[in-house]
């Protein structure tokens with residue numbers, strides 16, 4: 630089941646603690662609502678996409694997941710997380726580059742003035758039903 634297309638902006642978190650748990654609970658509720666609305670009774674795998682520049686840490690998501698799905702229809706559902714690479718564009722020379730790989734400056738002209746094109750995504754990519 631491709632493209633639920635539900636963006637989550639979890640980047641305005643107040644403090645680190647339990648930030649991810651709240652996000653995962655929200656994801657689980659969204660998936661449950663989606664499944665019920667589409668007559669899906671069991672979900673084999675849930676696939677999330679997390680941008681490399683996001684403040685959401687995939688390991689924390691994984692760690693929170695068992696607690697978040699406890700007692701829900703997702704309790705036996707596997708979680709898969711895909712990382713999306715970051716991309717920035719230089720405002721001086723229009724070069725596009727991966728900010729994580731070039732220490733936050735443009736590899737062509739050296740400018741530190743660039744805007745983020747991609748990398749802060751947090752998406753439910755798909756759910757795989759039985």
Ligand SMILES: [Zn+2]
Pocket residue numbers: 719720721722723724735736737738739740
């Ligand atoms: Zn540049």
